[in-house]
Amino acid sequence: QVQLVESGGGLVQAGGSLRLSCAASGRTDRAYAMGWFRQAPGKEREFVSAISWSGGSIFYADSVKGRFTISRDNAKNTGFLQMSSLKPEDTAVYYCAAQHTKMLVRTTKFDYWGQGTQVTVSS
Numbered sequence: 001q002v003q004l005v006e007s008g009g010g011l012v013q014a015g016g017s018l019r020l021s022c023a024a025s026g027r028t029d030r031a032y033a034m035g036w037f038r039q040a041p042g043k044e045r046e047f048v049s050a051i052s053w054s055g056g057s058i059f060y061a062d063s064v065k066g067r068f069t070i071s072r073d074n075a076k077n078t079g080f081l082q083m084s085s086l087k088p089e090d091t092a093v094y095y096c097a098a099q100h101t102k103m104l105v106r107t108t109k110f111d112y113w114g115q116g117t118q119v120t121v122s123s
Contacts, residue, residue, distance in 0.1 A: 002026045002098045002112040009094060009117030016086050018119060022079040022096030032112075033104040034072055034079040038092035038119075045095070049081060052104035059106050064090075086121045094119050 008020040022034065035050035049060045049070040058070055067086075072079040079096060094117050097110035 002028060002032060002100070004096045004098055004112055004114035006094065006096045006114045006117040009119045011120045011122065012086055014086060014088055014121055014123050016121070017082070017084045018086065020081040020083065020094055020096075020117060020119075022081075022114060024077040024079070024098060027100070028077045030100050031102045032098045032100045033108055033110075034070075035097040035099075035108070035110050036070065036079075036081045037095045037097060037110075038090075039095070039116075040089075040092040043092075048094070050104060050106075050108065051079065053102050057104040059104070083119070086119075088121045088123045090119060091121050092119060093117065 003026045005023045031053035033052050036048040037045050038048050039045040051058050051070045067084050069082040096114040098112040099110045
């Protein structure tokens with residue numbers, strides 16, 4: 001199993017930036033993809049971005065493409081989501097996810113989840 005802890009959420013004005021981090025522990029000796037999802041109040045959880053173990057495959061939701069950048073540091077077992085040009089509609093709880101796989105596709109199912117970190121963007 002992989003345990004995940006997110007950090008870096010907070011309150012930011014529209015147009016601002018935040019960097020989320022996701023620290024992984026447990027079975028990090030096996031290759032794993034990392035993803036970010038979000039859930040706004042009253043809405044279903046939605047995919048934001050994902051990155052393969054090697055970093056060679058990356059996916060973004062259309063709503064964040066060009067504004068968010070996903071990355072990872074395997075030596076530190078940490079993933080990142082750099083969020084720029086934030087909009088009020090980006091307000092949500094952001095969840096980090098992981099899945100043991102070397103192959104990442106857009107529809108990869110993630111089995112491991114963090115507790116989430118709140119991101120609030122004020123207008």
